[in-house]
Amino acid sequence: MTLLSLAAPEGATGTDRDLPPTADALQALRPHLVNLSDGRFSTGGQLTTGPQDVDRIFDAYLPAFVQAQGGHDVPLVIYAHGGLVSEAAGLAGAARLCPWWLDNGVYPLFFIWETGLWDALRSLLGGGPRDLSVPRGWLEDGANRIIEVASRPLGEKVWGQMKIGAAHAVASDGGAAYVAARLARFTREHPGAVRIHGVGHSAGSIFHSRFLPAYLDAGGQHVASLDLLAPAVTTADFSDRLLPRIGAGREIETFTLFGMTRQTEEDDNVLGIYRRSLLCLVRAGFEDEPNTPLLGLQESVQADPKLSALVAGPAGAAIWSPTSGAPPTASSGATSHGAFDDDPSTLGSVMRRVLGRSTIIEYGPSRPLPPEPSPAAPSPAAPSPADPPPVAPAPPAHPEPTGAPGTGASSAGRLALCVGLNEFAHLPQSNWLNGCVNDAEEFAALLASGFRFADSDITVLANAEATRSEVMGRLQDATARLRSGELEQLVFTFSSHGTQVPDDNQDEEDQMDEAFVTYDMNRNGDQWDPSTLMVDDDLQHLFDDLPPGARVDVVLDTCHSGSGLRAMDLLPGRTPRFVPPPTAAGLEVATAARSRTAGDLFKTSSAGRGPVLFAACRSDQTAADAHINGRYNGAFSRYLIDGLTTGAHRSRSDLLAAVRSDLQAGRFNQEAQLEGSSSALGSAWGAPY
Structure with missing residues (x-):
C-alpha cells in the first residue's frame, strides 16, 4: 500500500504543498477526517463521510488510541481549517499535520469544510500573484480601498455562504451536529478518558x-483549551457564542489567540494585489458592515474591554x-495570514499548551502515516482498583453485560471469530452494506468486556480480510482444536449478505444451497461460484460430530433465501442483506426452489451435540441492514447485542423472545430464529450445556 506522503513534491512551490493525498493515503487518514459540504456530510469529492464513518471513529479508532495511551x-484535538481552503487543500493540510499530532500522543480529528473562497478571490482579484516590489504609500492605500469597495458584492456573497455552511453544520441534519452528539456521548460514557481541545485557523474560528x-449543549464534558490562529470570527460573534463559556469553572478552561501585530497585517498581501492581510480585506469588504471588528486583528481586541480583559487574565x-x-508556549513566527497553520513556532506553542508541558516532538519534516488501522475492538486488561478504567470499544449507550456466564478472568479454551463485510470485491457499491463491520466489532467488544474472552482469543475479520479461504481456514483450525480438546468454546458471528447457489451434491431435492457472501465472491455464468463463498454444506461438515462438552455458538446476520424478496423491507435506512443470483435466468431457478428453514443449515446430532444457531430471520424473510439510534447495524445483531448486554444470564430461549420483541417494536419484517439442543436452549448464551 502506498503510504501517505506529507512532504511537498520536489520543487513544489506556493500552493503545491496543498496537492491532495493519494487514494490509498486518504484511507490512512480516514480515522481522523470528517468531510462536510455545505454543512452536511460530503457524498462526493475525494473523500465521502457518513454517519457510519463517524461511528467507527468513536466506537473503534479513538477508544483503541486512548487505551494505547x-x-x-x-x-483529543478538534481542528477546523481556514476559509482559503478547497477540499484538496484541506485534505493536504490534514495530511501534513496528522502524523505530528499522533507522534505527540494526541488524537486529531479534522473537519474538512471546503469553502471555495480561494477560487473566488483569484477570480475577484484577477489571477495569480503580482510583483511586490512596488513601494507602499498613499497610492497603494487608494488601490486597496478600490479593491475593498469592488470586492464587496462578491465578497459578501462568498463569505456569507461560508457562514451559512457553518450554521448548516450544526443544524439538526448537519454533519457537525452528528459529530458533536457522538463526541458528547463518548465523554459521558468514558469520563476522564480524553481532554478536548479546539484548534481553528482563520475561518475555522467561525x-x-x-x-x-453544539458539543457542550449536547452534554459533553468541558473543553480544556481553545486555540484560534488568525481568527476571522467577528468579535461580536465570539463574545456572544464563546466568551461567556471561557474561564475557570466554566465550560472552556483556557483560550489563546494567535494573531499578527498591526504592522505585520499591513505588510501582508493577498495574491500580491491587495496589499494588506486577508483579515483586513474581510473586515473592509466581506462582512455585512464595513470595518466590522474581527477577533484576529490586534486593534479590534485592544478596542474591546471584555476581550482585552480576557487575554490579559x-x-x-x-x-x-x-x-x-518569547517562551516556547507563547511564540509565533508567522508573517502572513496563511502561515499560521504551517509555522513551527506557532504550532509548537499550540502543542505545548495542549500537552501542558514544554518538551514535545517539534513540527518539522513530515513522515508518512501508516495504512488505515483495523478498527478491531481491543480487549483491555483488567484494571487495578487504583487505576482509571481503560476504554474499550463497546456497543453505544449500553452498560456492560450483567450476569454474564463464567467466572474469573481467564479465557482458556475459548476462541471467537467475528466477521463483518460491508464491501465486496466483485459487487457494485450499490450492493454494499453499512452495518456489518459494526456488528463484528461490537460482538468482539461484548465478548471481551462481558464474557471474559482475552484479546488474543478474539479475531475480527472485516471487508477485504474476510475472504472465503481466510474465514474457512480459521474455522477449520478452530473445529480441529475443538475435536482435540484444546478448545472448549467457539463463538462465530457472521454479518454479510446471504445468497443461494445451485445444489451441487444432490442432497437437497429441488432446492438451492444457502450461501454466505465473503469478500471475494464471484459469478460463474448465471449463478455465483460456490468456490468463492461459504455454502451451508461447508459449515455443516465443519461442525459434524463435535465432542461432548464442546460449546459452539453461531450467529448469522444474513438473509437465507431469495423467497424473502417478495416481502422485502425497503424503508429508508434499511437494506436487505441478500444478493440475488447475478442474472435473470439464475434468479428464476432460485425463486422456484423450496425455501429452507434456519434449522436446515446445521443439524444437531442425536447425542445433543452440535452448534447453537442464532439466525436473523426465517427463510422466507430478509434480514435488515439498518440505521438504529444514529448507528448502522444489522437489526438482529443490534437487538441481540443489546439483550446480551443487559441480561446475559437469561436462557437462550428467553433471549430469543426479547430479540423478537425488539424487532417487532422496531417494525422490522423479520423473525429471529434459534436452533440447538434442548439443553442448550435452556442455558445462558455462552454457558455450558
Whole structure:
C-alpha cells in the first residue's frame, strides 16, 4: 500500500504543498477526517463521510488510541481549517499535520469544510500573484480601498455562504451536529478518558463558534483549551457564542489567540494585489458592515474591554506575531495570514499548551502515516482498583453485560471469530452494506468486556480480510482444536449478505444451497461460484460430530433465501442483506426452489451435540441492514447485542423472545430464529450445556 506522503513534491512551490493525498493515503487518514459540504456530510469529492464513518471513529479508532495511551486524560484535538481552503487543500493540510499530532500522543480529528473562497478571490482579484516590489504609500492605500469597495458584492456573497455552511453544520441534519452528539456521548460514557481541545485557523474560528457550543449543549464534558490562529470570527460573534463559556469553572478552561501585530497585517498581501492581510480585506469588504471588528486583528481586541480583559487574565492569552524572545508556549513566527497553520513556532506553542508541558516532538519534516488501522475492538486488561478504567470499544449507550456466564478472568479454551463485510470485491457499491463491520466489532467488544474472552482469543475479520479461504481456514483450525480438546468454546458471528447457489451434491431435492457472501465472491455464468463463498454444506461438515462438552455458538446476520424478496423491507435506512443470483435466468431457478428453514443449515446430532444457531430471520424473510439510534447495524445483531448486554444470564430461549420483541417494536419484517439442543436452549448464551 502506498503510504501517505506529507512532504511537498520536489520543487513544489506556493500552493503545491496543498496537492491532495493519494487514494490509498486518504484511507490512512480516514480515522481522523470528517468531510462536510455545505454543512452536511460530503457524498462526493475525494473523500465521502457518513454517519457510519463517524461511528467507527468513536466506537473503534479513538477508544483503541486512548487505551494505547494509558486510558485517561488523552488529548483529543478538534481542528477546523481556514476559509482559503478547497477540499484538496484541506485534505493536504490534514495530511501534513496528522502524523505530528499522533507522534505527540494526541488524537486529531479534522473537519474538512471546503469553502471555495480561494477560487473566488483569484477570480475577484484577477489571477495569480503580482510583483511586490512596488513601494507602499498613499497610492497603494487608494488601490486597496478600490479593491475593498469592488470586492464587496462578491465578497459578501462568498463569505456569507461560508457562514451559512457553518450554521448548516450544526443544524439538526448537519454533519457537525452528528459529530458533536457522538463526541458528547463518548465523554459521558468514558469520563476522564480524553481532554478536548479546539484548534481553528482563520475561518475555522467561525466553525468552532458553532461546533463547540453544539458539543457542550449536547452534554459533553468541558473543553480544556481553545486555540484560534488568525481568527476571522467577528468579535461580536465570539463574545456572544464563546466568551461567556471561557474561564475557570466554566465550560472552556483556557483560550489563546494567535494573531499578527498591526504592522505585520499591513505588510501582508493577498495574491500580491491587495496589499494588506486577508483579515483586513474581510473586515473592509466581506462582512455585512464595513470595518466590522474581527477577533484576529490586534486593534479590534485592544478596542474591546471584555476581550482585552480576557487575554490579559488567567484564562486567556494573546500572542501577536512575530514574537521575539518569547517562551516556547507563547511564540509565533508567522508573517502572513496563511502561515499560521504551517509555522513551527506557532504550532509548537499550540502543542505545548495542549500537552501542558514544554518538551514535545517539534513540527518539522513530515513522515508518512501508516495504512488505515483495523478498527478491531481491543480487549483491555483488567484494571487495578487504583487505576482509571481503560476504554474499550463497546456497543453505544449500553452498560456492560450483567450476569454474564463464567467466572474469573481467564479465557482458556475459548476462541471467537467475528466477521463483518460491508464491501465486496466483485459487487457494485450499490450492493454494499453499512452495518456489518459494526456488528463484528461490537460482538468482539461484548465478548471481551462481558464474557471474559482475552484479546488474543478474539479475531475480527472485516471487508477485504474476510475472504472465503481466510474465514474457512480459521474455522477449520478452530473445529480441529475443538475435536482435540484444546478448545472448549467457539463463538462465530457472521454479518454479510446471504445468497443461494445451485445444489451441487444432490442432497437437497429441488432446492438451492444457502450461501454466505465473503469478500471475494464471484459469478460463474448465471449463478455465483460456490468456490468463492461459504455454502451451508461447508459449515455443516465443519461442525459434524463435535465432542461432548464442546460449546459452539453461531450467529448469522444474513438473509437465507431469495423467497424473502417478495416481502422485502425497503424503508429508508434499511437494506436487505441478500444478493440475488447475478442474472435473470439464475434468479428464476432460485425463486422456484423450496425455501429452507434456519434449522436446515446445521443439524444437531442425536447425542445433543452440535452448534447453537442464532439466525436473523426465517427463510422466507430478509434480514435488515439498518440505521438504529444514529448507528448502522444489522437489526438482529443490534437487538441481540443489546439483550446480551443487559441480561446475559437469561436462557437462550428467553433471549430469543426479547430479540423478537425488539424487532417487532422496531417494525422490522423479520423473525429471529434459534436452533440447538434442548439443553442448550435452556442455558445462558455462552454457558455450558
